Amino acid sequence: MTKSRTWFAAALTLTLAVAVAACGGGGGVSASTATSAYGPISIWYSNNAQEVAWGEQMVASWNKLHPGQQVTGEQIPSGQSSEEVIGAAITAGTEPCLIYNTSPASVPDFEKQGGLVPLNDFPGGAAYIEARTGPGAGVYKSPDGKYYQLPWKSNPVMIFYNKKEFAKAGISTTNPPLRTYSQFLATAKKLVSSGAAKYAIYPSPSSEFFEAWYDFYPLYAAESGGQELVENNKATFDSAAGQAVAGFWRQLYARNLAGDESYNGDPFADGTAAMAIVGPWAIADYQGVVDWGVVPLPTSQGNSLDTIATFSDAKNVAMYASCKNRGTAWNFLKYSTSLAEDGKFLDMTGQMPMRQGIQQLYASYFKANPAYTEFAAEAAHVIEVPIVPNSVEIWQAFRNDWSESVIFGQERPGQALAAAASQINQLVTGNGEP
Amino acid sequence: MTSAAAPGKHRSGATEPMATEPIATEPMVRRFGRAVLGRQPIGMIFGAPYLLFIVVLFAYPLGLAVYMSFHRYFFTAPGVSVPRPFVGLSNYAAVFSDPAVRQSFLNLLIFLVINVPFTVVLSLLLATALNAAIPFRAFFRTSFLAPYVTASVAMIGVWLFMFSSGGIVNSALGPLAPVPSWLVNQKWAMPSIAIYVTWKGLGFYILLYLAALQAVPKELYEAAVMDGASWWHRLLSVTVPGVRQVTTLVTLLAVITGANLFTEPYLLTGGGGPNGKSASPVLLIYQTGIEQNHPDFASALGIILVIGVLLIAGIQQLVQRRQA
Numbered sequence: 001m002t003k004s005r006t007w008f009a010a011a012l013t014l015t016l017a018v019a020v021a022a023c024g025g026g027g028g029v030s031a032s033t034a035t036s037a038y039g040p041i042s043i044w045y046s047n048n049a050q051e052v053a054w055g056e057q058m059v060a061s062w063n064k065l066h067p068g069q070q071v072t073g074e075q076i077p078s079g080q081s082s083e084e085v086i087g088a089a090i091t092a093g094t095e096p097c098l099i100y101n102t103s104p105a106s107v108p109d110f111e112k113q114g115g116l117v118p119l120n121d122f123p124g125g126a127a128y129i130e131a132r133t134g135p136g137a138g139v140y141k142s143p144d145g146k147y148y149q150l151p152w153k154s155n156p157v158m159i160f161y162n163k164k165e166f167a168k169a170g171i172s173t174t175n176p177p178l179r180t181y182s183q184f185l186a187t188a189k190k191l192v193s194s195g196a197a198k199y200a201i202y203p204s205p206s207s208e209f210f211e212a213w214y215d216f217y218p219l220y221a222a223e224s225g226g227q228e229l230v231e232n233n234k235a236t237f238d239s240a241a242g243q244a245v246a247g248f249w250r251q252l253y254a255r256n257l258a259g260d261e262s263y264n265g266d267p268f269a270d271g272t273a274a275m276a277i278v279g280p281w282a283i284a285d286y287q288g289v290v291d292w293g294v295v296p297l298p299t300s301q302g303n304s305l306d307t308i309a310t311f312s313d314a315k316n317v318a319m320y321a322s323c324k325n326r327g328t329a330w331n332f333l334k335y336s337t338s339l340a341e342d343g344k345f346l347d348m349t350g351q352m353p354m355r356q357g358i359q360q361l362y363a364s365y366f367k368a369n370p371a372y373t374e375f376a377a378e379a380a381h382v383i384e385v386p387i388v389p390n391s392v393e394i395w396q397a398f399r400n401d402w403s404e405s406v407i408f409g410q411e412r413p414g415q416a417l418a419a420a421a422s423q424i425n426q427l428v429t430g431n432g433e434p
Numbered sequence: 435m436t437s438a439a440a441p442g443k444h445r446s447g448a449t450e451p452m453a454t455e456p457i458a459t460e461p462m463v464r465r466f467g468r469a470v471l472g473r474q475p476i477g478m479i480f481g482a483p484y485l486l487f488i489v490v491l492f493a494y495p496l497g498l499a500v501y502m503s504f505h506r507y508f509f510t511a512p513g514v515s516v517p518r519p520f521v522g523l524s525n526y527a528a529v530f531s532d533p534a535v536r537q538s539f540l541n542l543l544i545f546l547v548i549n550v551p552f553t554v555v556l557s558l559l560l561a562t563a564l565n566a567a568i569p570f571r572a573f574f575r576t577s578f579l580a581p582y583v584t585a586s587v588a589m590i591g592v593w594l595f596m597f598s599s600g601g602i603v604n605s606a607l608g609p610l611a612p613v614p615s616w617l618v619n620q621k622w623a624m625p626s627i628a629i630y631v632t633w634k635g636l637g638f639y640i641l642l643y644l645a646a647l648q649a650v651p652k653e654l655y656e657a658a659v660m661d662g663a664s665w666w667h668r669l670l671s672v673t674v675p676g677v678r679q680v681t682t683l684v685t686l687l688a689v690i691t692g693a694n695l696f697t698e699p700y701l702l703t704g705g706g707g708p709n710g711k712s713a714s715p716v717l718l719i720y721q722t723g724i725e726q727n728h729p730d731f732a733s734a735l736g737i738i739l740v741i742g743v744l745l746i747a748g749i750q751q752l753v754q755r756r757q758a
Contacts, residue, residue: 029513080700084724093512109727114514198600205618206704209725261598261618262704264591321511393726400534404709408618 029324035121039325041332042072042096046082046315050284050349055100057344058336069328076101081210083109083392090115090320097323098333100152102316104140105210105385107149109392110318111142117319118146122330132337134356139228139384140316148318150333151354153345155279155313156378157218159298162197163291165274169196178295179302181248188257191274201252202259202273205407209395213385214277216402218311219245221383222297226309230386230394233428237398238421244300246413250406260407279313280350280375294374312382314354352379390427397423496740503734508727525734535735538706538715541624541699545714546692548628553688554681557636561643562673575644579637586634590701593630617703623712627698635691639684643677650676682754686747693743696720715739 045055052075059073076099079085083106089095090113102110110116119125126147130137133151140151163173169191177183188200203215217229224241236242252258259267268276269289276282277297286292296308317337323329335341342353343362350372352358359366359376366373385391398420405416471478501507503525505518529535564575581589596602597616604611612619616626654672663671674681695714699706706713715735723732 080720081725087509087724087727090511091509113509113727114511114516204704205707207707207710208705261615262594262702264594321514390726393728396721396726400710403707408614408620408708410620410709 029322031117031121031326034324034326035330036327037325038069038327040070040072041098041323041325041329042074043098043100043332044074044076044096045100047075047078048281048284048349051100051351054345054348057348058341062332062335066328069325069332071328071332072096081208086110086115087113090322093322095320095322097325097329098317098319100315100317100336102149102318103210104149104314104316104387105391105395107140107316107318107391108142108387108389110320111148112389115321116148117321117323117326118148119150119319119330119333120146122326125330128334132356133354136354136356136382140387142387143389149316150318150337151314152316152337153314153349153351153353154379154382155281155315155351156375156382157214157277157279157297157311157313158374158378159295160268160276160278160282160286160290160292161295162268162271162274163293165191165196165271166293169194169274173293176293176295178298181244181298181300183302184248184298185251185255185257188252188275189255192257197271197274199259199267199273200257201275201277202263202267203277204263205260205403206262207399207403209392209399212395212399212402213311213313215249216245216398216406217385218277218297219248219299221309221311222299222303224309225303225307226381226383228383228386229398230388230424230428233388233425235421235424235428238417242417243414246402246406246417248298248300250409250413253407254409280352280372281313283350283371294371296374296378306377307381308378309381309383310378312379312384314382314384350375352376354379388428389430394424394427397427499733499736502730503737505730507730507733509729521730525730526738528731529734529738534710534713535715535718537710538713538718541710541712542693542695542714544624545628545631545695546689548625549632549692550685550688552629552632553635553639554684556632557639557684558643558673558677558681560636561640561647562669564640565644565647575640578640581634582637586697587701589634590630590698593702597626614708618708620708620711623703623708627695627702627712630702631692631695631698635688639688642680642684646677646680647673678754678757682750686750689746689750690743693739 043055043059045051055073059071063070074096076082077085077089079088082101083103086095086099086102086106087109090110095115107116119129129140129147129150133140137147137151140147140149142148159178161176161178166173166176171177171187171190177187191197191200204211220229220237220242221227223245224236224239227236227241229235229237249258253260259273263272266276266285267273268278269285271290283292297310299308317333319326319329319333337353337355339355339361342355342358343365345351345353346358346362346365350369352375355361358379359373366376385395388394401411401416401420401423405411405413467475504520504522506521507518508516510516560578564571564578568574594617598604599611599615601615604615612622616622650673654676655668658668658672694716696716699712699714699717700720703712706717716739719732719735719739722735723729
């Protein structure tokens with residue numbers, strides 16, 4: 001009899017498991033009806049304090065004007081990364097209508113999941129994006145020619161330096177010699193040998209796929225004159241420009257001028273490193289903590305300052321598939337990226353709206369905040385991560401080879417770049433999937 | 435109140451069927467119901483929540499993982515229909531042919547070889563010491579438990595500081611300190627993690643041993659003392675055999691915990707660095723399954739890990755039975 005009950009329990013477990021499995025799936029939203037549906041929606045924005053303040057005022061002003069189409073704004077739930085949180089939410093069907101923190105690198109994966117709404121579905125959708133951002137909007141098109149993201153804001157990555165530590169090392173604080181690789185290395189050596197700082201620069205050495213955006217990629221953009229990691233389905237970095245950048249960083253690590261250990265906190269903010277490679281979003285963190293200056297990225301030959309490209313570190317807005325009232329979401333998206341709201345966003349966060357001609361449009365802001373002018377000028381020369389399939393995997397493959405060769409010196413950087421390029425070429429075409 | 439025993443039940447309450455029970459005369463439906471649900475069907479209702487818990491949180495995910503590992507699978511939004519063809523063992527083949535996976539299993543082996551013996555030996559020795567009448571016993575018991583109950587993220591911050599190139603450990607070691615430092619050293623990264631995990635979990639295993647030590651008859655120690663046994667001989671001849679069951683449990687738990695290693699390589703060595711020399715299989719499952727949306731590959735890796743742990747547990751049971 002006990003045996004019968006065991007079999008019964010097993011059968012019941014199996015039946016329930018199948019029933020639970022059957023509960024999954026289904027529940028999609030009809031695109032044709034949702035596009036013209038209006039009503040309450042929810043949105044997520046970043047948990048950066050300045051962006052939260054902007055998001056709250058923006059939602060409040062919309063709700064005041066549209067009592068029948070209320071918007072609920074929330075900070076993106078915490079997780080290992082925003083991309084992971086959004087990916088899980090798409091799978092569960094619990095994502096909000098709009099997320100103001102969508103990484104362009106994740107868009108191909110979210111698209112593959114069926115989690116994104118093409119903005120071309122809305123009347124004048126593509127025209128709105130292109131009119132706001134200008135010709136630069138084109139890089140955010142997916143391979144099918146549609147926009148699954150609205151280019152929203154950029155954080156052009158530049159070199160921040162600590163004026164106090166530079167002065168301590170006897171280096172100019174108004175025009176520091178950081179234009180060429182040799183100048184940068186000499187300055188870095190002086191900073192460390194003088195005891196002004198423990199390290200000259202300290203980008204995170206961790207193996208996370210996105211860390212390449214804050215060491216290799218900005219310098220590669222500058223050195224290559226604005227080439228993306230992958231162009232025409234082929235890795236571009238196994239080249240003289242890529243090798244120059246890898247060689248430069250290798251020298252910094254080999255001479256112990258850059259830290260290779262995980263670090264608790266921000267080494268630039270606490271004075272451990274005299275320089276940081278970051279965008280204007282970090283200014284709020286450095287305010288009152290570091291007396292900082294900013295210069296464009298170095299290149300091997302010291303390119304003209306007017307044309308130095310960098311990585312955008314953009315975060316975009318995307319509309320997600322479980323959104324029922326897409327008509328409202330589209331109108332809200334346009335409202336939140338209007339000329340007025342972009343101005344408020346710039347004013348409250350110091351980050352650059354991806355709108356053409358921001359220096360002229362918001363001239364009074366840049367007059368009052370001259371430190372941000374450099375970032376606005378750089379915003380015209382940014383490059384993006386390639387919008388290609390297996391994007392995250394591509395960056396992880398690159399990071400693995402970069403760590404092994406450049407950070408830890410276990411392989412020659414040239415060989416590592418060639419190996420990474422070969423692997424990435426397969427991943428781009430979909431042949432390298434695990 | 436007393437009553438006569440029900441048919442089929444002894445006075446003791448046991449539920450063995452009586453030989454003279456008129457089974458053949460009972461309706462078939464009732465007999466089937468009794469066979470399946472037992473004499474007290476209401477017990478099934480009481481057990482149902484736990485059964486549901488097992489189904490939803492263990493059986494279903496495990497079943498789905500097995501399914502995913504034999505199909506081309508990626509996560510999609512609800513209502514999105516995509517082909518998920520059966521691919522046989524190709525996900526498993528991809529797992530076995532991936533050098534990063536092989537490296538992660540080697541790392542895990544290094545971890546277990548260090549962590550498990552250290553955990554068993556240190557927790558037994560410390561529990562024995564804490565079981566004796568030593569000064570500040572309560573303080574020491576609490577101290578050893580503190581790392582276990584503290585969030586790993588907070589503890590890792592302390593270890594990062596201690597084991598960095600300019601940290602207290604290297605300062606104490608002077609010229610003997612490894613270069614590069616512990617957590618970015620290809621040889622020392624995984625042993626460092628193993629030592630950290632041993633230290634962090636020790637308090638829990640000490641508690642298990644302390645409980646077991648209470649059950650070892652004091653007469654055995656007294657007899658051993660009468661026979662002139664030293665502290666060491668008493669430990670080997672009385673304590674170790676007396677807590678053998680708990681040693682089995684501690685070993686098994688240490689192996690299972692080790693197989694699930696994730697937080698430490700993710701945070702302590704910056705994502706399994708240097709060069710993947712501290713990456714664990716679970717870290718790779720996270721990277722491929724969650725970050726890169728290849729749950730088919732990740733599931734195959736997970737199933738292999740589950741089978742590996744079950745094999746180790748099985749071997750352990752076998753050895754224990756033979757010893758018994």
